[in-house]
Amino acid sequence: MSTSEEINALLVSRFGTDPAAIRPEVPLRQLSLDSLALEELRLLIEDRLDIDLDDIVLSSRDTLGHLVAAVHSKAGA
């Protein structure tokens, strides 16, 4: 599964996100990911992909594409 697919799967299974709403250009807040949810998602991604995202700073104004790119950069490091 790609990084993007892993994150999308977490959004659907753990946050109840509508799969149809998941698009790279969508701001995270439109997916109901507030600051608390982003921290929760960070932990889940770290566990799922066995990576460290501690120095990644994202807000709910960033898009899903930004998030995937940031995770991808760490996953590939």
Next chain:
Amino acid sequence: MTAPVPRTRGSADRAAGPVAARRGAGPFAAAVTGIGLVTAAGTGAAAAWHGVSDLATAPSVHLVDELAGLPCDFMYTVTDTDPKAVLGVAAQRLMDRFSQLAVIAAREAVADAGLDPSVWDSGRVAVVIGSAHGGLPFYDEQHTTLTERGARRVSPKLAPLTVVNGAASSVAMDLGVHGPSLAVSTACSSGTVAIGTAHQMLRAGACDIVVAGGAESVRSRLLIASACQMRAVSTRRDDPAAACRPFDSHRDGFVVGEGAGLLVLERPEHARARGATVRAHVTGYGASSDAHSAVAPDPDGLGVERALRTALADADLGPDDIGHVNAHGTSTVANDLIEATMLHRVLGEHPLVTSTKAMTGHTLGAAGGIEAALTVLALQHQLVPPTANLDAPDPAIPVDVVSKEARSGRFDCAVKTSLGFGGHNAALVLTRA
């Protein structure tokens, strides 16, 4: 009428002190227009009532993985509803299980009351929900995470999920309530105190509608391990379904249960104006503190007597008026004898007494909410559910405890009593509509 028995050492004064002061205020009848129940005996008011009154099915007592290896590794669990399926992933992820059960019960109660949250005056609606331990299971889980995996693996949701007000805030958010919402935490009397607090808020005119009761789910290895050390819970591991046996000679402690029980209470004129169907009224409330022990009830039951006498005075009723008592009846040696002796002293022999905990488990902070709802249903059905597992009644218990099968009767008024660790006592008087 059975006259109260005179006692020595000033005990009568301690037990009856506030009654005279309350008289003259006039009773206030809060209308009960809705009920919501999520219990091990059934989810939904109809299913729960059938579960406790019919005894057709065995108590829903199950071994719990989190408790494996403990002297008490079983509890009453809710098995007929899945919060994730009912509430959806997005909503349930920000609630620990006690809050999830509360929201399910609240939705039922509000629908039962015929209320539509999309059109009600939300600033005049309140939520008061009691819980003893809040999100303790998540706290327990996250402490294990901290010790085994380190600080960076701890969930950021610890505070919002574990606070005792989680159920109240979750219900307020789910229903769109903008009036006051609060938690009451007085250990095992929390649900009863929550309903009493709601009664007082309505009487004071602070709101028109209150969703009130209790919620609890303590699938916590930490808590149950401690309860075992305290020797408060039954260790009848060879027959868990028969372990909770209130008022029985062979009782050896309570069995924990999970659940939620909520009432919709309204100012009577508000219920009348919208033509609501009224199930019953809450007409009296009393509370007291033992000031005696962190865990043991006052050995003479004076604290709970004080709460009961205050509630009777609040309702302007006497002992003869009370036909039914849904007792605290935890199945501990101390509670059942002290409570029953107190009930006999205050009310006499005529009320039909029951403890429904042998079918629901001891749901701690939820107990008062669940049992008040069951008392409302008893008033409506004119039927007292039996105390399950009461095979060998303790001869020292002086009251008429209903056992084996439900007993019908004619009673217009009933009492719900609760006692909590720390000496928090509460009593409600409920009357037929």
